[in-house]
Amino acid sequence: xxxxxxxxxxxxxxxxxxxxxxxxxxxxxxxxxxxxxxxxxxxxxxxxxxxxxxxxxxxxxxxxxx
Amino acid sequence: xxxxxxxxxxxxxxxxxxxxxxxxxxxxxxxxxxxxxxxxxxxxxxxxxxxxxxxxxxxxxxxxxxxxxxxxxxxxxxxxxxxxxxxxxxxxxxxxxxxxxxxxxxxxxxxxxxxxxxxxxxxxxxxxxxxxxxxxxxxxxxxxxxxxxxxxxxxxxxxxxxxxxxx
Numbered sequence: 001x002x003x004x005x006x007x008x009x010x011x012x013x014x015x016x017x018x019x020x021x022x023x024x025x026x027x028x029x030x031x032x033x034x035x036x037x038x039x040x041x042x043x044x045x046x047x048x049x050x051x052x053x054x055x056x057x058x059x060x061x062x063x064x065x066x
Numbered sequence: 067x068x069x070x071x072x073x074x075x076x077x078x079x080x081x082x083x084x085x086x087x088x089x090x091x092x093x094x095x096x097x098x099x100x101x102x103x104x105x106x107x108x109x110x111x112x113x114x115x116x117x118x119x120x121x122x123x124x125x126x127x128x129x130x131x132x133x134x135x136x137x138x139x140x141x142x143x144x145x146x147x148x149x150x151x152x153x154x155x156x157x158x159x160x161x162x163x164x165x166x167x168x169x170x171x172x173x174x175x176x177x178x179x180x181x182x183x184x185x186x187x188x189x190x191x192x193x194x195x196x197x198x199x200x201x202x203x204x205x206x207x208x209x210x211x212x213x214x215x216x217x218x219x220x221x222x223x224x225x226x227x228x229x230x231x232x233x
Contacts, residue, residue, distance in 0.1 A: 029223050033102040038227060042098055046188035049097045050074055052104055053162070057071030 072162030075189050077108050077129070080161070082192070084125035087113035089183050090196045091170055091205070096217065098186055099199040101224045103217055107163035112149065113176040114168055119149040122166070129159035171205035179205075199225050 023032050037045060074094060081088055090098070093105025112122050123146050134156045136142045144155050144166070152168035152175065169175045182201035187193045197205070203221050206214040 025223055027219055029220055030102070031223060031227065034100065034220070034224050034227050037097075037102045038100040038224070038231065040100075042186040042188055045098050045100065046074070049094060049105070053071040053074065053106060056104070056106060060071075 072106060072108055072164075074108055074162075075192065076161040077159065077164055078188070078192060078194055080128050081110070081122070081125050082194070084121045084128070086122045086125050087118050087176065088122070088195070089176060089179055090194050091167065091179070091202065092165070093217075095197045095202055096221060096224075098188065098196050099202065099221075099224065100228065101217070101220050103220055107165055109165040109167060109170075111167050111170055111174075111176050111179055114150050114152075116146070116150065119146045122149055126157065126159070126164075126166075129161055129164070131157040131159045131164060134158045134163065171208035174205060174208075199228070 021031065021035070023030070025031055037048070040048065078090075088110040089095075090108070091111050092107075092109030093103060094108050096103055097105060112118060123144065126144060131143065133142045133144070137158060144157070148155065149166065149168075152173065154168065155166040157164045157166060170179075179197060179201065180195070182198050183195045184198055185193050186196050199221065203218065203225065206218050206221065
């Protein structure tokens with residue numbers, strides 16, 4: 001199998017398809033996350049925002065007490 | 067008890083219930099514009115007329131807001147006069163951190179920014195005015211703060227991606 005083929009599907013890996021968009025910018029920014037966020041409407045983005053804040057609070061609560 | 071994390075919906079509803087004129091700026095506006103960045107507080111720029119400052123103060127009382135820099139030792143609350151000025155009020159509330167900003171960037175106030183904002187529906191019938199993406203980028207560039215550098219890179223990529231999709 002050619003290294004350009006996806007081992008799982010036997011098709012060309014996403015990054016080697018002629019129509020594929022880059023996954024990362026030259027500065028390392030993950031463009032797939034940006035495309036995902038842009039695929040959401042404002043209400044869905046607000047839910048992402050709110051769940052992120054709740055998750056952070058849970059992580060803070062889980063920190064070992066000094 | 068003051069909130070450990072931001073309850074954005076409650077913060078926004080409280081401000082809207084009190085008919086406060088404000089714009090959502092900062093990280094929350096960036097996420098609503100499509101930027102995948104973490105944020106833990108709500109930043110707003112309010113209209114600094116006396117009637118609006120009074121309405122904002124009522125909302126802040128509803129939220130039991132006090133200045134974060136004096137916690138936990140001292141409970142210091144903003145006054146209506148404080149809210150008429152151009153300064154930044156970094157507050158903790160029962161619905162989490164809330165930054166009330168008189169101006170941002172190159173001393174841009176509510177009147178300067180309003181034409182560069184848009185109304186978005188974020189939950190149910192909850193509609194807020196949010197700074198648009200090009201202006202958010204400009205304001206962060208004007209601020210010149212090191213902490214904004216990484217966020218700025220992401221915002222520019224979001225703008226590029228939106229323009230690419232628009233083509």
